[in-house]
Amino acid sequence: MDRISDLASKKAAVIFTKSSCCMCHSIKALFYELGASPAVHELDQDSRGKEMERALRGLGCNPTVPAVFIGGEFVGSAKDVISLHVDGSLKQRLINARAIWF
Incomplete structure (x- = not known):
C-alpha cells in the first residue's frame, strides 16, 4: 500500500493499468484528450x-485496473x-490538481 500511495502522490494524475x-x-486516451499527461504504471510490466x-x-478497486x-x-x-x-467534474478536478491548465 505504501508503494501505491507514494506513486499516486508523485504526479497530479496517476493511472494504474495493465x-x-x-x-x-480508454481512460488513458480520455486523460490525454483532456490535455493531461498522467503517470501510467503498467502493473503487468512491473x-x-x-x-x-x-x-x-484493498482500496476497493474491483476490477483492480484502471x-x-x-x-x-x-x-x-x-x-x-x-x-x-459525463457530469463535467473530471476536467475541473484535473485543473484543481494542476494536471491541466486553462
Whole structure:
C-alpha cells in the first residue's frame, strides 16, 4: 500500500493499468484528450505489480485496473472516471490538481 500511495502522490494524475486492458486504454486516451499527461504504471510490466494489485483491491478497486488518482486522491475505476467526465467534474478536478491548465 505504501508503494501505491507514494506513486499516486508523485504526479497530479496517476493511472494504474495493465497493458492488455481495453478500459485502461480508454481512460488513458480520455486523460490525454483532456490535455493531461498522467503517470501510467503498467502493473503487468512491473516486478511488484501483483503486490500493487492486491493493495488496489484493498482500496476497493474491483476490477483492480484502471485505478485512477488525481491530486493524490483515489478517484476510482473506469466507471467512476466516466461518471465524473459525463457530469463535467473530471476536467475541473484535473485543473484543481494542476494536471491541466486553462
